[in-house]
Amino acid sequence: MEFTEAIVLKSIDYKDSSKILYLYTAKGLQSVIAHGVKKMNSINRFLSQNGNLINLTFSKGSFPSLKEGELLNDFPEIKKDILAYTYLNHIMELVNNTISEDSDHPKMFDFLKRLFVLFNEQNDSEILSFIFELKLLYFLGYGLNFKHCNICNKNEFLVFSVDSGGLVCKEHLNLNQQSYNSDIFSLLSKMYYLDINEYENIELANTERVIIRHIIDQLFEQYVSFKTKSRNILLQLQKY
Numbered sequence: 001m002e003f004t005e006a007i008v009l010k011s012i013d014y015k016d017s018s019k020i021l022y023l024y025t026a027k028g029l030q031s032v033i034a035h036g037v038k039k040m041n042s043i044n045r046f047l048s049q050n051g052n053l054i055n056l057t058f059s060k061g062s063f064p065s066l067k068e069g070e071l072l073n074d075f076p077e078i079k080k081d082i083l084a085y086t087y088l089n090h091i092m093e094l095v096n097n098t099i100s101e102d103s104d105h106p107k108m109f110d111f112l113k114r115l116f117v118l119f120n121e122q123n124d125s126e127i128l129s130f131i132f133e134l135k136l137l138y139f140l141g142y143g144l145n146f147k148h149c150n151i152c153n154k155n156e157f158l159v160f161s162v163d164s165g166g167l168v169c170k171e172h173l174n175l176n177q178q179s180y181n182s183d184i185f186s187l188l189s190k191m192y193y194l195d196i197n198e199y200e201n202i203e204l205a206n207t208e209r210v211i212i213r214h215i216i217d218q219l220f221e222q223y224v225s226f227k228t229k230s231r232n233i234l235l236q237l238q239k240y
């Protein structure tokens with residue numbers, strides 16, 4: 001039987017001793033029942049924690065069950081850091097709730113695996129999440145324009161506006177639209193285009209983090225209409 005690599009996005013208790021695992025694989029979202037996984041002697045006991053990368057086989061059918069499984073990486077450094085772990089869960093909630101069936105799953109799955117390694121190497125989890133969220137917008141079909149005015153194509157006197165989904169020139173900015181200058185949109189653009197395989201540390205000042213967090217929240221509210229539970233926990237942890 002063929003093994004499938006999967007990220008455990010979420011697991012919930014099912015009956016007395018079982019769990020349902022919500023997985024993401026290179027073929028998309030997949031849920032499986034892990035029978036008896038909560039028993040002390042179950043060999044699959046250590047697989048079901050959120051954020052684990054596992055290898056598994058499962059039965060066919062509409063509600064498949066886990067057969068064999070092995071832990072590939074439990075990313076231990078992430079789980080020691082409450083902020084990093086909350087950001088990781090924020091990302092996994094987004095994957096579980098916004099990605100459609102016909103997406104380019106092999107690409108997203110590879111991206112996530114690389115991202116989790118960077119998290120585990122203790123890179124800045126907030127910045128990694130910003131990068132993921134900006135790229136997710138593109139992946140979901142809401143690509144941002146950082147090249148020229150959305151309306152007239154001019155490329156000077158530009159500002160970024162959430163309502164416009166990118167840049168507009170000052171002439172085409174509505175008076176009631178909030179806008180951000182190049183000091184902010186150049187940072188957004190840098191993260192949006194960053195190649196995750198050539199990740200280098202990005203420096204952000206605290207005020208820049210607050211503004212960028214706000215912009216990304218606005219983008220998701222406006223275009224995706226989805227907010228994670230983890231986002232509320234982050235608000236409690238970080239106060240913004």
Ligand SMILES: [Zn+2]
Binds near residue numbers: 149150168
């Ligand atoms: Zn314009």
